[in-house]
Amino acid sequence: MDRLENTVRPYAWGSTTAIPELLGEEPTGEPRAEMWMGAHPGAPSLVDRGAGSTPLSHVIAADPEGELGTAVVAAYGPRLPFLLKLLAAASPLSLQVHPDNDQAARGFADEEARGVPLDSPERNYKDASHKPELLCALTPFEGLCGFRHPKEAATLLERLGVNALKPYADILRARPESEALREVLTAVLTADRDETAETVEEAAAAAAGIAAEGGPGSGEYAAYAGIAHHYPGDPGVLAAMLLNHVSLRPGEALYLGAGVPHAYLSGLGVEIMANSDNVLRSGLTPKHVDVPELLRIVRFEPADPDILRPEAEPGGEEIYDTPAGEFRLSRHTLVQGAEPRVLEAPSAQILLCTAGAVRLRQTGPEGTELALSPGHSAYVPAGERVQANGEGTLFRATVAV
Structure with a gap:
């Protein structure tokens, strides 16, 4: 350890x-x-x-x-x-x-x-x-995840009252869902940049006005206005309006598989991913944007966002279940005076404290001990057994084998 x-x-x-x-x-x-x-x-x-x-x-x-x-x-x-x-x-x-x-x-x-x-x-x-x-x-967290249903996206665009967005809304209502999303996203990302910048500015001002009024939907319009504030004139702002706006409470999670468009907006969280650097971007960045390749990779499949909540095991471990093989994330909420949790896996483990004070003890002749405070972590090789106690929150990352 x-x-x-x-x-x-x-x-x-x-x-x-x-x-x-x-x-x-x-x-x-x-x-x-x-x-x-x-x-x-x-x-x-x-x-x-x-x-x-x-x-x-x-x-x-x-x-x-x-x-x-x-x-x-x-x-x-x-x-x-x-x-x-x-x-x-x-x-x-x-x-x-x-x-x-x-x-x-x-x-x-x-x-x-x-x-x-x-x-x-x-x-x-x-x-x-x-x-x-x-x-x-770990805190209230905002993001964008997956395509809205096209008719919902059309309603959102129509409420802005921007004439240049009306053709997009019409397509979203008239075409089959996947075809409509592909056509509108392609049009947004390949349109004349100067004309798009004007449309983004007008849409951002309208979104800010709706957000200021309060009422239904004000939170998501505030999010889109905020995106436009950080990236004025970026066509990614219009692309973002095709996506579901998601607000997570502490302990809730999002799983993002291949082809699902997404962006994180604000908040603190624990993220785990396969050990890869492959990212295709459509906007909201000064980095390389390859529109043809992105359009080839994106899955034009509308869906309501699937917010994950941990599933408790008999021993108290709370597991975030995903189809990924490269990783498995779980959480332990430790209580002072309770029996230590035994953490053992056939793969390597990384243990991260996010609240309170956690004590780790490696069983065996060496009996190594570590104290973890929030933001601090430990690595445990495959097959080694560790006991965890104290009072706090411990995230556990392993491989799903």
């Missing part, structure tokens, strides 16, 4: 206060967007096994089966297949989708064959893997 030393990424959209407050540190004024826990080559966690700080990726590479477990290596190769994060958004992240495994493999092979450098800003596929992800809210 190892205490993790983790990197915090200062992306511009990050909150200046949420992660420092969780850690009990003074804010510096710099955005602190994501804390990474795992062995991703971009920012691996560090561990110290007596020879100084060493990247967790190096530790795993030296003994993959011992660290990860035989089944994990057989399924995913000699690397930790998930990345755990604390994510703190103060402004919208890019509107994006992720490919499935086949799409990722083909896209990666194509860019490799064309000689597109891995570090090129024009590169879409950094690896050959899909990137399912799960976001669990």
Whole structure:
């Protein structure tokens, strides 16, 4: 069992206060967007096994089966297949989708064959893997997830009273659902940028007015006005209006599979994902946007957002059930004086405290002990047993094997 030393990424959209407050540190004024826990080559966690700080990726590479477990290596190769994060958004992240495994493999092979450098800003596929992800809210959290039903999107656009949006609303009412969504999203993302910017400004002003009035739907109009404030004139603002606006309460989660358009807007959460960098963006970002490739990957399937709540097991572990094989996220709410929770898995584990004070004790001759306060985490190799007690909240990330 190892205490993790983790990197915090200062992306511009990050909150200046949420992660420092969780850690009990003074804010510096710099955005602190994501804390990474795992062995991703971009920012691996560090561990110290007596020879100084060493990247967790190096530790795993030296003994993959011992660290990860035989089944994990057989399924995913000699690397930790998930990345755990604390994510703190103060402004919208890019509107994006992720490919499935086949799409990722083909896209990666194509860019490799064309000689597109891995570090090129024009590169879409950094690896050959899909990137399912799960976001669990620690505070009230807002996001966009999946397409609205087209007639609902038409009603939302019509209420803005913007003449340039009327043709989109008409298409959304007249065409079959998938066809309507594809046609409108394509039109929004390929239209003349200057004309689109004017439409976005007019729509944003109307949304802000509806939000100020209060009443039904004011919250989602406020969200779209806020997006436009951060990204004035961006066609991604209109694309966002085709998506479901979602408000999560602490403990609720969203699972995002391949092809589902989404964006996080605000809040603090625990995020876990397959260890991949494959992202296709449609807007709300200064980064590379590849509209033809995005339109090929997006699944034009309207659906009500599926908000996940944890399912309690007999031993008290609360599991966020998803179809992802690369990861499994669960939560333990520990009570002072209760019997310790025994945490053991055939795969590696990362344990993250998000509230209170948690004590970990590794069973066996060594009997290593760690105390975790909010925002601090530990790594447990495959097959090792740990007891957890104290009073607080402990998230547990493992592989679904």
